[in-house]
Amino acid sequence: MASNAFTVGTLNVRGIRNSRKRKLLFQYLQRQTIDIACLQETYITGNIVDEVRKEWRGKMFYSEGTNRSNGLMILLHKNLQYENVELLRSTDRILV
Numbered sequence: 001m002a003s004n005a006f007t008v009g010t011l012n013v014r015g016i017r018n019s020r021k022r023k024l025l026f027q028y029l030q031r032q033t034i035d036i037a038c039l040q041e042t043y044i045t046g047n048i049v050d051e052v053r054k055e056w057r058g059k060m061f062y063s064e065g066t067n068r069s070n071g072l073m074i075l076l077h078k079n080l081q082y083e084n085v086e087l088l089r090s091t092d093r094i095l096v
Helices: 019-031 046-056
Strands: 008-012 036-040 059-063 072-076 088-090 093-095
Touching: 019 046, 046 059
Parallel strands: 008 036
Antiparallel strands: 036 072, 059 072, 088 093
16 A cells, blocks of 8 residues: 655745755755645845755755845655646745
């Protein structure tokens, strides 16, 4: 019988614009076998979204912040099996 269990983690990352910090964070999430990571205070802006998406390699949902505040992100591990994920946005909030 297949298991439907998955792990969820949430972190206030206080910015992931720095590529070294982002790499360490992604390595940490992989080591902890977190399937769904909910990140707050990412400070992510549109100019680095593609770079972050390539580095994560899984599904990514985000809501932009500024380079000094806000920003939310939900990361789905590349091996997580899921169906019908829909993104709803409301200003600086995201719901999946």
